[in-house]
Amino acid sequence: MAFKMDQPLYSLSDEAEQKEILALWEKEKHGGLSEGNNRIPFPITFLLGLIILTAFMITMPIWGQRPTADIYVDYVALMDSAEVQSMATPEEKMNYIAKTAYAKADARRQGALERHPLAWDDLLNIAPQIKEIQSGKGKYPLDNYNVLGDRIALANFEGNFTEGGYRERKQPWWDLGYTIDVFYVSYFLITMVIVIKRLPHFSRKPNLG
Amino acid sequence: MLMKYLFAKNDEIPAGSATIFFGFSSIFWFVVGTGLGSFNAAKLAFPDWVTGTELFAFGHMRQVHVLAVIIGWISMAFGMTMMYMTPALGNTKLWSEKLGLWTVFLWNIGLSLGLLLLWMGITSGREYNDLIWPIDLVVIFGVLLPLGINVWMTIAHRKTQGIYITNWFFGACIFMVMIVFLVGQSPELFNLTGLTEAYLTFWFAHNVLGLWITPVAAAIAYYTIPKLTGNPLYSHRIGHLHFWAIIVFYSTPASHHLMSAPLPEWLKSFASVEGVLILIPAVAFVANILLTMKGKWTMFVENVETKFSITGVLLAIPLNMQGGFQQTRAINWYVHGTGWIVAHAHLALLGMSSFLEAAAVYFGLQQMLRRKLYSLTLANLHYWFFIVGFCIYWISMTIAGLIQGAGKIYEVPYIDVVVAEHPYMIARWVGGTMVFTGNVVWLFNMWMTAREGTLVPEGRYAHELAYER
Structure with a gap:
């Protein structure tokens, strides 16, 4: 059962133990079944690495997050303009507002606007709420509020305390869950490498007859 | 008796x-x-x-x-x-x-x-x-x-x-599912309500699926495929990877089932990463079994137990691709609460899991009864009713789910969504009824096997003998 550390990527077991394991695999049949000692094929290893990378990339809170109220500030500013007021239908109004606000926005804001189109009726409903927060009556800045259909609500996050004395309510791109996962996955990989490398090297195949 | x-x-x-x-x-x-x-x-x-x-x-x-x-x-x-x-x-x-x-x-x-x-x-x-x-x-x-x-x-x-790896899973999964059932009773026993109740409900559901229904089904395949093909299991080391990845990545918070609930976001992030990482045991399992089939792929066509078993293994691919990604924030907002999830649940239980179990029940009953299957024709009829019915069900409910998702996001009046879904509800019934019909045929076939199946000589396996009907 001794660990052998001179060639850790070859095997962590000494020669005697490797031979013992191979002999057992050759001798022992589990109800007529036996097991091979083949390596994890390289494409599968690559796929496993890709899965781990993808797991962290695709689950970032930025994907699928709710729209924050601040992305519609320009919509609210434009809705009372003479151009918009002169238009006949809600569709025309929203089309104009969305295009104009989109052209003014930076790349990040543009992405948010693309993901969260707004209907004229909802804009009519949320506009007074946005104006109220803008007027200083809201305790938090606009980007701490989520738009939920036709209403605005303080986002369900508790971040760091800010200089203003309130707790930030913005969705983070990284959080405690990811930190736990980094350690969790690391421990798993380390343990699996130890478990698998304790077996005889994959180049040593049992003769299974 | x-x-x-x-x-x-x-x-x-x-x-x-x-x-x-x-x-x-x-x-x-x-x-x-x-x-x-x-x-x-x-x-x-x-x-x-x-x-x-x-x-x-x-x-x-x-x-x-x-x-x-x-x-x-x-x-x-x-x-x-x-x-x-x-x-x-x-x-x-x-x-x-x-x-x-x-x-x-x-x-x-x-x-x-x-x-x-x-x-x-x-x-x-x-x-x-x-x-x-x-x-x-x-x-x-x-x-x-x-x-x-x-x-x-x-x-x-x-x-x-x-x-052997199958017994690792059997021993561990019974222990784990008992814990899951015990903890799962806590909302009733301790009057837990609201968010806590919702969370524990889906902690239970998640773990019954992940620590019982799917891993035990996979464990069965580790027996049936080497047994039927006569090949050794491709890799003991990949078996380790599968087993420990299930233990580590599936037994986690399960809050990714409640992505829209006001649970702490970090808890959702934790569970969501693990949700994607469930692809690790899935890839390990599928690769190990399919590589075990080397040189014996004709059995996928010729042997009914292998046909059921490999179909189950192949269905594990879309199952885990869906399961891994549909719980992420980016996709969950669209499919949550729709027929997509119903389709996915049936892919797990009626698809991957049931096909693997059906293979093992076919094999085991013949072995224990010491009788060859009464009718290969009926068994094939069962298979085709099962797979075609399942596919009709799965595909129609997936489409219905996407329609519901669109209706939800674009605030389409509910009754319009109901009307749009109607053809897919009929398809769902057709598919489900085909599966039911196939199962009635199966029960008859196994009953007749017990009564009139050809006796299997001592020391032989039923699948080694030729069918008589």
Whole structure:
């Protein structure tokens, strides 16, 4: 059962133990079944690495997050303009507002606007709420509020305390869950490498007859 | 015969008795479960079908279908496979046939009682954990514990030095699902309500799926495929990867089932990463089994047990691709609460898991009865009704889910979504009814196998003999 550390990527077991394991695999049949000692094929290893990378990339809170109220500030500013007021239908109004606000926005804001189109009726409903927060009556800045259909609500996050004395309510791109996962996955990989490398090297195949 | 053996001495009970009773019970409950599913689907396809009776309302019938399939068909098929695979893999006999028979007896009684109560509307009201806590205690202490004792003791009394991978899963999964059932009762026992109740409900549902239904099904394939093909399992080391990845990545918070709930976001992030990482054991399992098939792919066409088994393994690919990604924030907002999830749940239970179990039940019953399958034609008919019916169901519900998702996001009036979904509800009923019909054929085929199947000589396997019909 001794660990052998001179060639850790070859095997962590000494020669005697490797031979013992191979002999057992050759001798022992589990109800007529036996097991091979083949390596994890390289494409599968690559796929496993890709899965781990993808797991962290695709689950970032930025994907699928709710729209924050601040992305519609320009919509609210434009809705009372003479151009918009002169238009006949809600569709025309929203089309104009969305295009104009989109052209003014930076790349990040543009992405948010693309993901969260707004209907004229909802804009009519949320506009007074946005104006109220803008007027200083809201305790938090606009980007701490989520738009939920036709209403605005303080986002369900508790971040760091800010200089203003309130707790930030913005969705983070990284959080405690990811930190736990980094350690969790690391421990798993380390343990699996130890478990698998304790077996005889994959180049040593049992003769299974 | 069951009653006679229940009170006989253990040594007087023929080996394999528990397997046979478990096997026929599982097929019976599969017929009942899919029959109820077909009935329920008809109610969604044809709203005027059986109205005016509270007992036959969808709200009464749905959970009876779900629990009949999970605890009746799937779990009893697991019990059946454990009764014959565990001793076979340890080159020994089952620790106690008598305990096995009592387990299957109590299981049928407890399940019948539980489903009757559900049908009457006596329920915990929590999805997948619908049974009231006294019945769940029967499940834990009257079913799972005796099953576990038999499996653990058989493993402990094995005549091999090593423990084959299938038995790692069997031993571990029974232990884990008992913990899941115990913790799952806490909302009822401690009056937990609101968000805590919702969270524990889906912690239970997640872990019943991930620590029982799918890994035990996979464990079965580790037996059936090498056994049928005669090939050694491709890799012991990939087996380690599969087993430990299930333990580590599936047993995590489960909050990714409630991405829209006001749970702490970090908890969702934690669970969501793990949700994608479930692809690790899935890839390991599928690769290990498909590589074990090397040189024997003709059996996928020629041998009915291999056909069922490999279909289940192949269905694990879309199952885990869906499962891994549909829970992420980016996709969940669209598909949550739609028919997509119903399609996914059926892909897991009726697709991947059921095909693997069906293969093992076909194989095990023939071995224990020492009789060759009565009719290959009927078995193939079962397979094709099963796979075509399942695909119709799965595809139609997936499309229906995408329509519902679009309706939800773009605030389409609900009744318009209902109208748009109607053709897919009819397709769902057609598909489900095909599966049910196939299962009736299966029950008949296995019954006839027990009565008139060709006797298998000692030392031979049923699949080595030619079919006579």
